[in-house]
Amino acid sequence: MSGRWSAGGAVVLGGGTMGRGIVQLLLQAGAPVLLVDPLPGAATAAKASLEETFSKLHAKGRLEERPERLLEWLAVAEELPHGNRAEWVFEAAPEDLAIKRALFAEVERRAPSAYLATNTSTLSVTAVAAACKRPERVVGVHFFNPAPLMQLVEVVPGAHTPPELTAAAVAMARSLGRSPVVAQDRPGFIVNRLARPYYLEAIRLAAEGADVATVDAAMRATGFRMGPFELLDLIGLDVNLAASTSVYEGFYQEPRYRPHPMQRALVTAGRLGRKTGWGFYRYEAGEPVAPARSEPGAAALTAPAARLPSAHVLGSGPVAAWLRTRFLAVPPSAAADLVIDARVAADSTTPERTPDLTLCWARTAPAEGVGFSVVPPPARLAAESTTVELLAPTGPTGERVRGLLNAAGLVTLVVPDQPGGVAFRLVAGLINEAFIALAEGLADAATLDLAMRLGVNYPEGPLAWAVELGLADVMAGLSALQREFGMERYAPSSLLRRHVTHGTSPLGG
Secondary structure, X not given: OOOOOOOOOEEEEOOOHHHHHHHHHHHHOOOOEEEEOOOOOHHHHHHHHHHHHHHHHHHOOOOOOOHHHHHOOEEEEOOOOOOOOOOEEEEOOOOOHHHXXXXXXXXXXXOOOOEEEEOOOOOOHXXXXXXXXXXXXXXXXXXXXXXXXXXXXXXXXXXXXXXXXXXXXXXXXXXXXXXXXXXXXXXXXXXHHHOHHHHHHHXXXXXXXXXXHHHHHHHHHOOOOOOHHHHXXXXXXXXXXXXXXXXXXXXXXXXXXXXXXXXXXXXXXXXXXXXXXXXXXXXXXXXXXXXOOOOOEOOOOOOOOOOOOEEEEEOXXXXXXXXXXXXXXXXXXXXXXXXXXXXXXXXXXXXXXXXXEEEOOOOOOOOOOEXXXXXXOOHHHOOOOEEEEEEOOOHHHHHHHHHHHHHOOEEEEEEOOOOOOOHHHHXXXXXXXXXXXXXXXXXXXHHHHHHHHHHHOXXXXXXXXXXXXXXXXXXXXXXXXXXXXXXXXXXXXXXXXXXXXXXXXXXXX
16 A cells, blocks of 8 residues: 555545645646546536646746646546546545445445545544445545645544555655644544634634624734634634534534534524625625724823833743743832732732732633733744733723833733633633543644644644643633633643643653
């Protein structure tokens, strides 16, 4: 078995966006390809689209091969002929188990020597393969959209997939210039499972009254390329809801994966995102216009800061240590401009005066002072500025605090007074899910982190990010969220608790 291309080449089933992307990768890797789509004219239209794509890449100097030379290796058809001798058959059909099973049962008869690769993103590979007489020839090979640009490929062996086929699928993905990871056959695999909190927790925030543009701004400021609502609109609310529902049902209605009624209502109303011109945002010419895109800002100071503000920072975790680097440090007895309580878990220590700022990773704002939350972007991003979320500050105290934070080079964003603010609730959910998946043996820590960086462009893998933020503080924040909301979805993973208890890291070392 080999990941290199034989004379039989490959078959791609489906001429949609994903199918065309897989065909492009195969052609550029030197494989002869047959593109099959039963819809009359669909395969021919896909070939024309690929010709246009190759011409543009060639004109820009990003493709050495002449487009017409590449397209000589592409044939199209409305059905797969009997006796096809392809080495690989890639299925890029709709995400429907019945459709995929019927398709593979037929393909197995028509291409008996091929290895069958399903591009499912959430469905069980074992369930797809069950329709085949030889399920040992089926493996999950999940490309990410757009396939020519996204590096990650999830290789997922089913219950009958032999190690040799898994290894061949990994080698094949590498021959296409992709970065494969191997995951267990669990609902959502790695990326579509671990990413659920990014969408679901954001939708819960919106249902609680948070402004979607503010939530998106908070997550961009934390290092994400797109906020959750921008991303939902780009993916399509219907597509995302289907993935969420698949994962939820695959885990036997595990509550932390439960889709939110708000999203289903929007889908029912036809508000599917960019493709319909209205999702969480309204769009004109492909750009969001309502609500307006929000950005963190600097408070207007009555006078320029003459010096770096001073602060006495309470707490011993990594975030507290990071905050000390942004201010002039002063001892408790000195008159600091700010007293910042960055302790996630409250203790009996009482500062000499009520803190102006209290870190509220999982608590509502204090009666006195201003509640805040901050999730510093990963160190490897070397961000010039970091955004501090202020939990609905009011009056002169709020303005004074904003001014001092801005003078220290910190950007501020006002968010609703919700436990945990915005960024911590979403990031903590990602971290907790990664620990749960690691404990279940879905993949090792390095693979989980790599998959989330490459598959959805997260600024850092969730496990590495947890180590930077401090495992003890993350666990304390999750525990406090669990107490405040009374929801088990915030309960810290037992593996996270174990690492905190023993002072160990999920990354080893």
